[in-house]
Amino acid sequence: MSDIVGARLVLDASEITRALTRISHEIVERSKGASDVVLLGIPTRGAFIAERLANNLALIQEHPVQVGTIDITLFRDDLRRQPMRTLMQTQIPDGSIENSLVILVDDVFFSGRTVRAALDALNEFGRPRTVQLAVLIDRGHRELPIRADYVGKNLPTSLDEKVIVHLAEIDGEDAVYIGGGA
Amino acid sequence: MKHLLSSEDLTREEIITLLDTATRMAELSGAKKLPTLRGFTVVNLFFEDSTRTRISFEAAAKRLSADVINFSAKGSSVSKGESLKDTALTLQAMGADAIVVRHPASGSAYRLANAGWISGSVINAGDGTHQHPTQSLLDAYTLRNHFGEIGGDLSGKEIAIVGDILHSRVARSNIFLLSSLGARVHVIAPPTLLPIGVETWPCSVHFNLDDVLPKLDAIMMLRIQSERMSDSYFPSELEYSKRYGLDARRLALLPEHAIVMHPGPMNRGLEISATVADSKQSVIVEQVANGVLIRMAVLFHILAGETL
Numbered sequence: 062m063s064d065i066v067g068a069r070l071v072l073d074a075s076e077i078t079r080a081l082t083r084i085s086h087e088i089v090e091r092s093k094g095a096s097d098v099v100l101l102g103i104p105t106r107g108a109f110i111a112e113r114l115a116n117n118l119a120l121i122q123e124h125p126v127q128v129g130t131i132d133i134t135l136f137r138d139d140l141r142r143q144p145m146r147t148l149m150q151t152q153i154p155d156g157s158i159e160n161s162l163v164i165l166v167d168d169v170f171f172s173g174r175t176v177r178a179a180l181d182a183l184n185e186f187g188r189p190r191t192v193q194l195a196v197l198i199d200r201g202h203r204e205l206p207i208r209a210d211y212v213g214k215n216l217p218t219s220l221d222e223k224v225i226v227h228l229a230e231i232d233g234e235d236a237v238y239i240g241g242g243a
Numbered sequence: 244m245k246h247l248l249s250s251e252d253l254t255r256e257e258i259i260t261l262l263d264t265a266t267r268m269a270e271l272s273g274a275k276k277l278p279t280l281r282g283f284t285v286v287n288l289f290f291e292d293s294t295r296t297r298i299s300f301e302a303a304a305k306r307l308s309a310d311v312i313n314f315s316a317k318g319s320s321v322s323k324g325e326s327l328k329d330t331a332l333t334l335q336a337m338g339a340d341a342i343v344v345r346h347p348a349s350g351s352a353y354r355l356a357n358a359g360w361i362s363g364s365v366i367n368a369g370d371g372t373h374q375h376p377t378q379s380l381l382d383a384y385t386l387r388n389h390f391g392e393i394g395g396d397l398s399g400k401e402i403a404i405v406g407d408i409l410h411s412r413v414a415r416s417n418i419f420l421l422s423s424l425g426a427r428v429h430v431i432a433p434p435t436l437l438p439i440g441v442e443t444w445p446c447s448v449h450f451n452l453d454d455v456l457p458k459l460d461a462i463m464m465l466r467i468q469s470e471r472m473s474d475s476y477f478p479s480e481l482e483y484s485k486r487y488g489l490d491a492r493r494l495a496l497l498p499e500h501a502i503v504m505h506p507g508p509m510n511r512g513l514e515i516s517a518t519v520a521d522s523k524q525s526v527i528v529e530q531v532a533n534g535v536l537i538r539m540a541v542l543f544h545i546l547a548g549e550t551l
Contacts, residue, residue, distance in 0.1 A: 135279040148267035185274035
């Protein structure tokens with residue numbers, strides 16, 4: 062795995078599992094039972110985290126939770142500046158988010174632009190009752206007035222550092238690294 | 244990808260990326276509108292009549308929030324004798340980011356893209372008897388929806404294209420594009436409607452339709468284009484219809500899973516019978532719906548991306 066050469070491990074597999082378990086319980090507590098929760102993961106890794114949270118919630122609540130994905134590439138405000146990304150899957154459960162409690166799920170929370178794009182995207186799909194945000198890592202450096210409702214770990218970083226999240230589903234291991242910087 | 248002029252220019256990977264993007268566009272169909280191309284101007288420059296292609300490009304551009312200017316030669320300064328060059332310079336002065344062009348002359352899209360008249364992108368929406376790349380992309384997308392999956396191609400699929408190959412830009416575009424995706428393309432036509440050099444194309448040529456039918460996964464019927472027929476290429480419409488038309492008897496010779504395609508507009512009763520056009524195996528309406536998705540994908544890759 063060349064992307065983690067020289068990088069420092071900050072979260073291991075069991076810490077990631079514990080963080081996601083805690084977030085799941087917080088979701089149940091704050092939503093008073095998570096009955097109308099729709100988890101929407103932002104691909105790529107946000108989608109896997111959303112799946113894991115959904116599994117946790119189903120175990121805690123003993124009823125299944127709606128889970129889907131929302132690709133925000135077409136809603137970004139920096140398409141002209143970045144090399145183009147391949148579009149990823151969008152799958153809105155039951156085709157509707159009308160009046161539900163939507164929880165957006167992403168791996169790393171950074172400038173806030175991805176979340177802004179996701180909010181714009183949601184707006185095109187319907188009108189949720191409430192929208193909340195769950196992230197595995199909050200690394201700071203917000204460029205927009207957006208905050209997370211559920212945070213796995215706050216990770217103070219400098220701008221020239223890179224946060225690398227690995228998930229077993231695609232990277233073969235669960236781990237979070239910090240790389241680069243001085 | 245700066246321009247889209249010919250399906251021959253596209254690599255297998257580029258085609259699959261475009262088809263995958265169209266699949267993603269379909270998943271976003273629940274969204275009211277996509278803001279992606281806000282601030283871009285797309286000009287539909289049509290020197291030839293068209294219903295579905297022009298409307299399809301317009302719908303695709305509008306769904307992605309681009310501004311659309313429609314230009315048709317009828318009722319414009321072209322009827323006063325304005326040349327393609329002067330029309331292009333006018334559009335350039337108005338700031339067109341992409342020009343979707345349909346023109347009766349083969350090679351006109353290439354000329355428009357490479358003559359240095361304009362700085363925007365050119366998308367060929369049909370140039371004479373040469374190419375109609377978005378039609379072949381939407382056909383490939385329709386085929387993949389039936390026989391393939393995202394990220395995949397059409398390896399080993401047996402696809403027939405029947406009718407006026409000589410005048411058909413749809414046939415030319417499809418033969419190259421579908422074979423790039425690994426499909427085996429069969430061309431069936433009367434000898435008078437085959438172009439010189441067809442043996443050098445990546446397809447096999449047949450004269451008897453009934454022999455080919457049982458092994459096909461898909462059959463694509465081409466329109467008899469009376470507007471391009473300056474000569475008598477076959478004795479009568481009835482004879483053409485009997486030998487090369489798709490009717491209920493021939494439909495029964497096709498495998499049950501095979502699909503029937505037509506780029507439209509159809510001559511019901513000539514190349515395809517009404518029974519077949521309205522049958523369960525016909526995907527002609529689906530092709531039109533897919534046209535919007537594939538054109539969204541093309542506009543997105545041409546206007547929003549530097550890669551591909």
